[in-house]
Amino acid sequence: MKLYAKTIPQTLPNWVSTITTCADLFEVEINDEHPNFQSLLEELATEIEPGTFGVKAQDLCSRLGFDLSSPNLYQLLEQAQTLVSKIATHPDYKQLLDKGYQPDLNIADASTALTYLQWELDRNQESSL
Secondary structure (H helix, E strand, C coil): CEEEEEECCCCCCCCEEEEEEECCEEEEEECCCCHHHHHHHHHHCEEEECCEEECCHHHHHHHHCCEECCCCHHHHHHHHHHHHHHHHHCHHHHHHHHCCCCCCCCHHHHHHHHHHHHHHHHHHHHHCC
């Protein structure tokens, strides 16, 4: 399970790890199979509607000390650009290319699409000033 948070505590349980940090946004991965996480879920579980039990994301994040965030488009773009760069340099991706992998659209196309989206966002922000 992945969550995006504005802030996280200094120490995290051993079943939580920080994946990426950029622009004051943390991408956190939770091992939802870990017994300690399962016991936390059981402790926080409430009846959402008759016969349906669950945990509210806000309650879970509050308990873990996370400030839950809904990333804006600029933050998502930055994360996407970082991921595309990582994919482009990943050895498994390079190995696929060496074996003849030739998709109709490639990593460079994805990067270009993200750049165009960034330009459009910047242009719209300038015109609204």
